[in-house]
Structure formats: C-alpha cells, structure tokens
Amino acid sequence: DAKTTQPNSMESNEEEPVHLPCNHSTISGTDYIHWYRQLPSQGPEYVIHGLTSNVNNRMASLAIAEDRKSSTLILHRATLRDAAVYYCILTYNNNDMRFGAGTRLTVKP
Amino acid sequence: ETGVTQTPRHLVMGMTNKKSLKCEQHLGHNAMYWYKQSAKKPLELMFVYNFKEQTENNSVPSRFSPECPNSSHLFLHLHTLQPEDSALYLCASSQGWVVSSYEQYFGPGTRLTVT
Secondary structure, eight states: OOOOOOOEEEEEEEESSSEEEEOOOOOOOTOOOEEEEEETSSOOOEEEEESOOOOEOOSSSEEEOOOEEHHHHHHHOOOOGGHEEEEEEEEEEETTEOOOEEEEEEEEO | OEEEEEESSSSEETTTOOEEEEEESSSSSSSSEEEEEEETSOEEEEEEETTTTTEEEOOOOTTEEEEETOOOOOOOOSSSGGGOOOOOEEEESSSSSOTTTTHHHHHHOOEEEOO
C-alpha cells in the first residue's frame, strides 16, 4: 500500500505562509491525496484533497507535483489557530485512509 | 462543532466490564466510521458502515462489536478489553463511503482507559 513521508515538525511565524511537504513516491494512479489536521484535544478536520491538479479552498491550497510523487499543503497566512498536527494521507483501495504520524506545526506569534 | 457527537467523552472500565460508545451525526450522511488513535500509533480505521451495512472490518478483535441501527447512529460495544485497548476512539461520517471522493467529519472522540 502507498505510504507517505512527512517531517515530524515544522515551525512558522504568525501571518506568514507555510509550506508543508509530503512525499508519496509509491502512489498509484487512482490514489487521491488528502490532508487533514488535528488540533489539540479534537478529532481530525478535513483540509483539502486532490488527484492530479492543484486545488484551492478557503482553508488552504494543495500543490501536486507533475509526477504525483510529492505534494505540498500551503497555508497562505498562518494563524495561532493553525497550530495542529497535519496529516497527508493516500486513499487505499478506495475504502481506507492510512494516517501516518503527520507533521506537528507550531505557529509563533 | 462538526455535526458529529460522541458520548461519553471519557470512560474508565475494568477488563471484565461491558460498555458501549455512542456516535450520532446530524449531517444527513450515509457512511460512518470508527477509528482508534493510540498514543504511540497512527490513527487506525476499524470499521466502515454504508447505509447501515458494514463494508469494512480491518481485522479488529471480536471484543469490539460495532452496531449501526440507522445512518445517523453508530455504536461500539466493548467487552473484556485489555489495557492496550486504552486509546482515543473517534467516530466519523461522510456523505458517501468511497473515501477517496468524500471528506470525513470527525467527532471529538471518547478517551477510553482500561484498568
């Protein structure tokens, strides 16, 4: 099954953009790339997902490499409320999401 | 508030007890999920229900027994658990059951401690 690799932790300053990388070199052609985040003491929260093209929504942007072996979640202006663990997930067999350890994002005021 | 509620939020039980976790979604979704989040392991999918029918069981031990009486409610019945079953149990729902296509909405979880 496809796996993802993310840095354990990243730091950002408030109101600056944040680029969270994810490597998924064994991705298959039908795997979607999903991003969720988990704030302290809460369940995970959907952020964005895509297949091949870059995607934008009110929370973030998702940039997918042309070969789909990596992707980047972009928070355009980080706020203190964006401090969370961010998970990059590939779907598996269309009916399973395999969460990894994620990236813990710290936002400094 | 995600539209998915879970009760209780905290539960302490002995290894010989029987207890149940409850999940309710107010979103009109058709698929519901149970996940387990242990302290030292990534989030693990346990069960998937679509229109009340179980479509996925990820090799979960039989001491965990799910029940889905309708599309809005999901239960996880627990009996003769082990201390290593202590974890955060999360419920989620989505409009459809094909996880690649639909975003999932998670509840706040039930923190379970088995003594």
